[in-house]
Amino acid sequence: MEKTFSLRTNKHDEMIDITSDVASFLKEKNVQDGLVIVSSLHTTAGITVNENADPDVKTDFLRRLDEVYPWDHSKDLHMEGNTAAHLKVSTVGHNQTLVVSNGSLVLGTWQGIYFCEFDGPRSRKFHVKVLEG
Numbered sequence: 001m002e003k004t005f006s007l008r009t010n011k012h013d014e015m016i017d018i019t020s021d022v023a024s025f026l027k028e029k030n031v032q033d034g035l036v037i038v039s040s041l042h043t044t045a046g047i048t049v050n051e052n053a054d055p056d057v058k059t060d061f062l063r064r065l066d067e068v069y070p071w072d073h074s075k076d077l078h079m080e081g082n083t084a085a086h087l088k089v090s091t092v093g094h095n096q097t098l099v100v101s102n103g104s105l106v107l108g109t110w111q112g113i114y115f116c117e118f119d120g121p122r123s124r125k126f127h128v129k130v131l132e133g
Helices: 019-028 055-068 083-092
Strands: 002-008 014-017 034-040 045-051 095-101 111-117 123-132
Touching: 014 055, 019 034, 019 111, 019 123, 034 045, 034 111, 045 055, 045 083, 045 095, 055 083, 083 111, 111 123
Parallel strands: none
Antiparallel strands: 002 123, 014 111, 034 095, 034 123, 045 111
């Protein structure tokens, strides 16, 4: 079973917690055990698992990515000018695979699933695929 979700990002760079969207889908479909794959359907937006308790983690995460991949880089040849966003997705990844056990996502106490926008604001999509087993 699978589903494509839509969302609207509001900033150039942001991390949106989508954990509850994924968990609700699993509950709706009564998934008890297996794997769930969460994938961004974009080349300038990724998916990661990270801390969801302290909002400063998201701020620091995005700031540090900007330090490594500055947005304004005069030597980039890509005509859209968003090479930094492509590099950030290649670093963060475009998907995550998570375990489902006894009807729940297996995440640590402070972990959440994030949709990572690196070239917004935009209308975006992510896809959730469940492999039961």
